[in-house]
Amino acid sequence: MTSVVSLAPPESQPQRFRGMRVFMVNKAAVIGLILLIILLLATLFAPLLTHYQPMRGFGRPLLPPSSVHLMGTDDLGRDVFTEVLYGERVSIIVGFLSSAIAFVVGVIAGSVAGYFGGAVDNIVMRITELFQVVPRIFLVIIMVALFGAHVEVTAIAIGITSWPPSARILRAEFLSRRESDYVMAARVIGASHWHVIVREILPNAISPMIVTATLNVATAVLLEASLAFLGLSDPNVSSLGRMLQGSVQFLQIAWWMSIFPGLVVVFIIVSINLIGDGLIDILNPKLRQ
Amino acid sequence: MRAIGLYVVRRLAWAVLVCIAAATMTFLLIRLAPGNPVSILAGDQSTPEYQAALTRQLGLDQSLWVQLVKYFQQLGHGDLGYSFTYHTPVASVIEARAAPTLLLMGLTLAISVVVGIWVGVHTAVRRGSKLWGAVEGATLVGYSLPAFWLGQVLILIFGVQLGWFPTLGETSDLGATGFAHIADVTWHLALPAATLGTIEVALISRLTRSAMVEALGSDYMVAARGKGVSQRRLVYRHALRNALLPVVTVIGLELGWLVAGFVVVETVFSWPGLGSLTFAAIDARDYPVITGLFIVITVSVVLANLLTDLVYLMIDPRIRVD
Numbered sequence: 001m002t003s004v005v006s007l008a009p010p011e012s013q014p015q016r017f018r019g020m021r022v023f024m025v026n027k028a029a030v031i032g033l034i035l036l037i038i039l040l041l042a043t044l045f046a047p048l049l050t051h052y053q054p055m056r057g058f059g060r061p062l063l064p065p066s067s068v069h070l071m072g073t074d075d076l077g078r079d080v081f082t083e084v085l086y087g088e089r090v091s092i093i094v095g096f097l098s099s100a101i102a103f104v105v106g107v108i109a110g111s112v113a114g115y116f117g118g119a120v121d122n123i124v125m126r127i128t129e130l131f132q133v134v135p136r137i138f139l140v141i142i143m144v145a146l147f148g149a150h151v152e153v154t155a156i157a158i159g160i161t162s163w164p165p166s167a168r169i170l171r172a173e174f175l176s177r178r179e180s181d182y183v184m185a186a187r188v189i190g191a192s193h194w195h196v197i198v199r200e201i202l203p204n205a206i207s208p209m210i211v212t213a214t215l216n217v218a219t220a221v222l223l224e225a226s227l228a229f230l231g232l233s234d235p236n237v238s239s240l241g242r243m244l245q246g247s248v249q250f251l252q253i254a255w256w257m258s259i260f261p262g263l264v265v266v267f268i269i270v271s272i273n274l275i276g277d278g279l280i281d282i283l284n285p286k287l288r289q
Numbered sequence: 290m291r292a293i294g295l296y297v298v299r300r301l302a303w304a305v306l307v308c309i310a311a312a313t314m315t316f317l318l319i320r321l322a323p324g325n326p327v328s329i330l331a332g333d334q335s336t337p338e339y340q341a342a343l344t345r346q347l348g349l350d351q352s353l354w355v356q357l358v359k360y361f362q363q364l365g366h367g368d369l370g371y372s373f374t375y376h377t378p379v380a381s382v383i384e385a386r387a388a389p390t391l392l393l394m395g396l397t398l399a400i401s402v403v404v405g406i407w408v409g410v411h412t413a414v415r416r417g418s419k420l421w422g423a424v425e426g427a428t429l430v431g432y433s434l435p436a437f438w439l440g441q442v443l444i445l446i447f448g449v450q451l452g453w454f455p456t457l458g459e460t461s462d463l464g465a466t467g468f469a470h471i472a473d474v475t476w477h478l479a480l481p482a483a484t485l486g487t488i489e490v491a492l493i494s495r496l497t498r499s500a501m502v503e504a505l506g507s508d509y510m511v512a513a514r515g516k517g518v519s520q521r522r523l524v525y526r527h528a529l530r531n532a533l534l535p536v537v538t539v540i541g542l543e544l545g546w547l548v549a550g551f552v553v554v555e556t557v558f559s560w561p562g563l564g565s566l567t568f569a570a571i572d573a574r575d576y577p578v579i580t581g582l583f584i585v586i587t588v589s590v591v592l593a594n595l596l597t598d599l600v601y602l603m604i605d606p607r608i609r610v611d
Contacts, residue, residue: 028426126303132542134311135590137549138567138583142315145571145579146322146329222435226553229437231571244438248557251456255445262438269433277429 029278035271039088039264046085054078054086054238062254072256074246080256084264087238091268094155094224099216101159103209106166111197111205113167114174125171132164140223144232151234154227158220166212173205207283211276218272225265240265293602300598304591309361311587315580316360320353329576332373343371369584370577374570379581383563389459390562392474394551397482401489406529406536408490409497413505414524425498431491437553440484444557447480454479457559481558485550496539500532507531534605541597544590 024030042049052058057077065072071080113124143157177183178201186200227233228241240261247258319326327349331340344350348359363370369379408424415421448456455461460473504510505528513527555564563582570578 126306130307130310133307133545133587133590133594134314135545135548135583135586137546137552138579138586139314141567141571142318142576142579142583145574145576146318148323218433222433223549225435226437226549229435229553230556230568244435244441247441251441251444252449255449258438258441258445262435262441265435265438266430266433269435270430273429273433 026278026281028274029281032271032274032278035267036275039268039271040092043085043088043092046082046089050079050082050085052079052082054082055236062250062257064254065256071260072254074243074254074257075250080243080260083238083243084240084261087240087243087261088264088268090151090228090233090237090239091221091224091241091265093151094158095217095221095268095272097152097155098157098159098162098220098224099213101156102163102166102216102220103213105160105163106170106209106212107202107206109163110167110170110209111174111202114171115178115193115197115201117175117178121171124167128164128167131161134161136161137223137226140227141230141232144227149227149232149234151237154224154232155220158223162216162219166209166216169208169212170205173208174201177201177205211279211283214272214276214279218269218276221265221268221272296602297599300595304595307591308584308588312361312364312584313357315583316357319576319580320356330370332575335373364584369581372570372575372578372581374573374575374578379577382566382578383581383585386561386563386566388562389560390551390555390564393478393481393485393555393560393562394547396478397485397489398547400482401486401493402540404486405490405493406497406533409494409536410501410524410529412494413498413501416502428491428494428498431487432495434488434491435553436484436488436550437557439487440481440554440557443480443484456480459561477560481554481560484554484557485547488550489547492543493536493540496536497532500535501528504528504532534601537597537601541594544593548586548590 055078057073058079059069059073059077061073061075061077063069063073063077069079069081071084074080074083109124109128113121113128139161140154140157144154147153147157183196183200186196191200225239225241225244228239229245231242231245233239233242243261244258244265247254247261250257319329322329327340327344328335330347331343335343346359347363348355367380369383371377372379372382375382408428412421412425412428444456447453455477459477460470461477462469462473465473505524509531510523510528513523518527551562552564552567554560555562556568559565563586566578567582569575570582
């Protein structure tokens with residue numbers, strides 16, 4: 001059925017530019033975007049920003065911040081600034097990877113449930129509700145503890161527990177569109193279910209999903225940091241959450257071990273939430289939460 | 290009347306189903322994991338005799354179906370397994386740690402719901418006001434704070450710098466009784482409760498705000514305003530009553546997420562509840578305790594949601610009609 005041209009009304013070019021303009025006018029969202037870009041560049045060019053290597057001690061332990069160690073050193077003499085720059089990588093990789101996984105699962109579950117309706121919808125939505133009610137942190141802890149605290153295990157565990165909201169949103173979009181004229185027209189011509197779902201409805205229904213996917217990145221960063229804080233992180237890689245676990249017993253004497261990694265986690269999450277809020281304003285002012 | 294009965298039965302059946310599904314998930318994960326389920330459930334340092342006994346008890350040498358049936362029989366008797374680090378049944382390990390968590394959770398949730406809804410209503414009604422705009426910004430930041438880091442910051446400020454509050458544990462004077470004991474616990478509760486409360490207030494106020502914004506823009510508000518209803522009555526009697534239901538539903542759904550907050554906060558403050566137990570169990574890889582906690586907390590969250598459903602039934606006439 002590849003010969004069938006999409007019958008869905010195409011989103012016009014000027015409208016997309018309008019979206020861009022609304023986003024750029026939203027001051028908070030622009031600040032979020034700039035902050036995120038700075039954070040991404042900092043971790044990407046980490047080797048240029050510090051002449052220390054991660055996971056190795058270079059100074060005396062527990063030195064306060066100075067010109068030699070911008071954020072001080074930790075209990076093993078490691079440079080906190082270097083650890084923060086490299087530790088950001090895990091947060092960002094897990095954040096985006098698990099959001100992508102949740103997006104894919106959410107698209108499949110949401111579109112199948114919303115398009116076919118009836119018994120299929122009922123079963124898929126019950127599974128969705130199940131994943132929403134179950135305390136996620138424990139499910140993720142069990143998976144990561146059993147299968148090993150590697151970056152990819154963590155990302156998969158977080159991804160497959162965070163798709164329910166996006167599936168629900170997409171299902172609602174599909175339910176409201178599956179009876180529309182362009183879907184009917186495509187069916188009359190003899191388009192396959194696959195074509196109708198992927199080429200007709202999905203391109204029109206996907207935009208609210210972008211918001212959820214963005215906010216999922218923030219939640220995933222928080223969850224990854226929580227796991228590392230609880231001792232579930234790859235011991236060979238720098239991680240902001242694990243730094244914050246190590247800092248607890250030195251709070252009385254080394255505030256810098258806690259403040260700097262924590263601020264970076266907060267900056268990552270705030271920047272993504274600001275961008276998400278901006279996207280809500282563009283895509284659907286009514287969705288604003 | 291029959292419709293209500295059917296609704297209650299359906300919700301009850303669903304609650305039971307969720308618990309069964311959660312238990313099955315842990316069962317399958319342990320069998321799918323790399324390594325032998327016997328050593329996962331018995332610990333690496335266990336004796337061959339104990340491993341053999343466990344294999345017999347759980348039917349680990351038999352088919353997966355037999356194992357599943359035995360597992361559910363065991364759960365049916367309230368047996369969550371045996372902790373190899375505490376050398377006691379998991380159920381009694383969890384029971385011994387439940388009270389401090391219930392105290393911390395119950396107190397912060399009760400305060401946060403009231404404060405969060407109040408803040409949410411005001412950020413929705415007073416849009417355009419500088420002060421409430423700033424409060425809304427603060428809720429976004431509060432919502433983005435990792436609980437375990439906020440706890441450390443509060444320890445640094447109020448514990449280390451100012452020395453106002455203790456930073457560890459539940460009590461410092463073990464001999465205290467009566468009022469002195471209550472005061473001691475309250476003293477220790479202040480910082481962990483403030484940490485969790487800040488994050489919960491941020492979450493609940495953001496939920497309330499969006500529900501209120503939608504309610505304030507609806508047709509019945511225009512009608513009520515046209516009737517000349519006072520602003521105060523308009524906000525609290527008309528808009529908030531309608532906004533409250535979705536807020537309560539989402540709080541119910543977010544309970545599973547709030548659990549993540551208390552696990553890490555209890556760990557920061559060494560609060561002797563289920564959260565610190567989780568941390569200790571992860572550290573020792575005491576899987577029976579971890580899965581036992583998962584099942585117990587799932588059942589609690591499901592019960593809380595069931596309770597919300599029943600409260601709805603009483604306060605919202607629309608559900609009875611459906």
